[in-house]
Amino acid sequence: VRRGGRRSGHSGTREAVLTAAQRQFSELGFDRATMRSIAVEARVDQKLVAYFFGSKQALFVAATELPFDPAEAIHSVLSGDPARIGERLAHLILGMLDNPAAGVRLIGLVRAAAAEPEAARMVRDLFTREIWAPAAAQVPARQPELAVSLVATQVLGLVMARYVICTEPLASLDSETVAAAIAPTLQRLVTGVETEAETAASRRRSC
Amino acid sequence: VRRGGRRSGHSGTREAVLTAAQRQFSELGFDRATMRSIAVEARVDQKLVAYFFGSKQALFVAATELPFDPAEAIHSVLSGDPARIGERLAHLILGMLDNPAAGVRLIGLVRAAAAEPEAARMVRDLFTREIWAPAAAQVPARQPELAVSLVATQVLGLVMARYVICTEPLASLDSETVAAAIAPTLQRLVTGVETEAETAASRRRSC
Numbered sequence: 001v002r003r004g005g006r007r008s009g010h011s012g013t014r015e016a017v018l019t020a021a022q023r024q025f026s027e028l029g030f031d032r033a034t035m036r037s038i039a040v041e042a043r044v045d046q047k048l049v050a051y052f053f054g055s056k057q058a059l060f061v062a063a064t065e066l067p068f069d070p071a072e073a074i075h076s077v078l079s080g081d082p083a084r085i086g087e088r089l090a091h092l093i094l095g096m097l098d099n100p101a102a103g104v105r106l107i108g109l110v111r112a113a114a115a116e117p118e119a120a121r122m123v124r125d126l127f128t129r130e131i132w133a134p135a136a137a138q139v140p141a142r143q144p145e146l147a148v149s150l151v152a153t154q155v156l157g158l159v160m161a162r163y164v165i166c167t168e169p170l171a172s173l174d175s176e177t178v179a180a181a182i183a184p185t186l187q188r189l190v191t192g193v194e195t196e197a198e199t200a201a202s203r204r205r206s207c
Numbered sequence: 208v209r210r211g212g213r214r215s216g217h218s219g220t221r222e223a224v225l226t227a228a229q230r231q232f233s234e235l236g237f238d239r240a241t242m243r244s245i246a247v248e249a250r251v252d253q254k255l256v257a258y259f260f261g262s263k264q265a266l267f268v269a270a271t272e273l274p275f276d277p278a279e280a281i282h283s284v285l286s287g288d289p290a291r292i293g294e295r296l297a298h299l300i301l302g303m304l305d306n307p308a309a310g311v312r313l314i315g316l317v318r319a320a321a322a323e324p325e326a327a328r329m330v331r332d333l334f335t336r337e338i339w340a341p342a343a344a345q346v347p348a349r350q351p352e353l354a355v356s357l358v359a360t361q362v363l364g365l366v367m368a369r370y371v372i373c374t375e376p377l378a379s380l381d382s383e384t385v386a387a388a389i390a391p392t393l394q395r396l397v398t399g400v401e402t403e404a405e406t407a408a409s410r411r412r413s414c
Contacts, residue, residue, distance in 0.1 A: 113372050114321030124372045132374070149368060149377040150388055156372070157364020161356060165320050165331045165363070167339070170356040181357055185392050 016042040017049055021063035030060060030108055057112040057119035061126065064109060067102035070130045078138055086187025090179040093155055097163065098175045110159045127152070139190050150189045154182060223249040224256055228270035237267060237315055264319040264326035268333065271316060274309035277337045285345055293394025297386040300362055304370065305382045317366045334359070346397050357396045361389060 020041035024033035035056055039046040053059035077089045096102045113123040132148050141147035161167040162178065170178065227248035231240035242263055246253040260266035284296045303309045320330035339355050348354035368374040369385065377385065 110367065111321045114318045114367065120372050124374065127372070127374075145376050146380075146388065149374045152374050153364035153368045153377070153389075154360065155364070156367040157360035157362070160317065160321065160363040160367060161360045165327050165334070167331065167334075167356045167359050169352050170360070173353075181353065182360075184395065188391065188395075 013042075013044055013048065014052055017044055017052065017059070018063050021059050025060055025063060025108075029104075030056075030111070035059070054118050055116050057116035058122060060108060060112050061119045061122040064105050066126070066130055067099075067105045068096060070134060074131075074135050074138055078140075082140070082191065083187075085190050086183040086185070087179070089151070089186045089190065090183040091175075093158065093182075094175040094179045097159065103163070107159055107163045110156060111164060141190060147189050151186060154185055154189070158182065220249075220251055220255065221259055224251055224259065224266070225270050228266050232267055232270060232315075236311075237263075237318070242266070261325050262323050264323040265329060267319050268316060268326050268329040271312050273333070273337055274306075274312045275303060277341060281338075281342050281345055285347075289347070289398065290394075292397050293390040293392070294386070296358070296393045296397065297390040298382075300365065300389075301382040301386045304366065310370070314366055314370050317363060318371060348397060354396050358393060361392055361396070365389065 017038060020038045021033070024038050024041065028037075033056075035049050036046050038059070039049045042049070049059070053062055073092055077085060077092060080088065097106060109123050109126070113120040132145075132152065135151075136144040136148045138144075139147055158170075158178075162170045173181075224245060227245045228240070231245050231248065235244075240263075242256050243253050245266070246256045249256070256266070260269055280299055284292060284299060287295065304313060316330050316333070320327040339352075339359065342358075343351040343355045345351075346354055365377075365385070369377045380388075
């Protein structure tokens with residue numbers, strides 16, 4: 001796949017593309033940045049960008065770092081009064097999503113995953129490695145992996161309803177009100193009342 | 208915008224495009240159907256398809272009918288034992304999403320909304336008109352609009368986690384187990400324990 005590009009295959013190519021992508025996605029936003037404009041800035045043939053990353057969505061996921069330290073976030077939620085885990089988690093989530101710089105990255109990751117299967121796989125790998133697996137190792141639920149994946153449904157659904165589809169009244173409410181509304185659900189999930197669900201005996205679907 | 212297409216502006220054009228889109232999206236799937244192939248089948252200039260519908264995502268939303276009768280669904284969930292509303296709603300949701308024909312439409316609507324702002328607006332209008340507003344008129348929660356939008360986060364998040372991002376173990380679990388895991392959350396939301404959230408006093412964000 002080496003073609004007429006200015007860079008073509010040496011080890012710095014991928015990094016040059018990622019650096020250009022990070023800058024353009026954060027300055028121009030996802031829609032205005034293009035594979036072409038990123039290739040031009042990275043001094044790489046556009047075909048090589050497509051070869052390395054596939055789609056613009058997949059490039060976005062590869063170029064996006066989580067806007068928080070997962071280990072620190074998990075620690076801050078799980079230490080302190082166990083009866084207020086849901087409340088702390090709800091405030092952490094709303095604080096990040098309502099923060100313009102952090103929110104645009106997290107919401108962008110969810111949108112990229114929805115748009116394109118390869119981006120969905122990359123987001124799954126990123127979230128599993130950085131958030132879901134470390135969280136499952138520490139939450140006090142009896143079925144921690146299931147609990148974490150149910151918490152994920154609440155967070156992903158909040159992103160979709162409040163920030164992407166803009167479901168009312170959820171889209172217009174202030175952070176505090178939304179945090180108070182979802183905290184009891186998160187508390188129940190993290191502290192593990194979902195024991196009816198017998199995971200081991202019931203794996204059937206594949207995805 | 209009348210150009211060289213074979214049909215161009217008479218009242219049947221839009222309907223011809225929607226009919227072709229419905230057929231191609233259901234037979235080929237979203238990714239393999241194209242604006243061009245739909246225009247060819249509808250005997251309409253491709254530019255006119257773009258003029259009427261904007262993006263392929265928006266055309267998908269316009270061409271997709273809900274795979275269930277909302278009035279009947281709301282009635283079946285809300286009649287009967289009030290203590291089992293969450294359970295009935297959970298089974299209804301999982302039954303639709305795990306049904307291949309219905310699931311592909313509902314998951315497709317969520318993916319289209321995530322991919323493109325105009326499609327997001329159309330999905331919001333469709334869900335608000337057909338599901339969320341009629342449901343809010345009937346659920347027993349003290350803040351029914353808020354309750355319905357919180358239920359929407361659970362459903363949208365389930366779509367993203369189980370069917371799009373394929374978060375484990377949620378993606379591999381059978382329907383019954385997932386329904387049992389989300390039913391208590393839905394029960395709490397629909398029967399209205401979220402009264403801490405004082406809606407009226409706290410509208411600040413705009414979206």
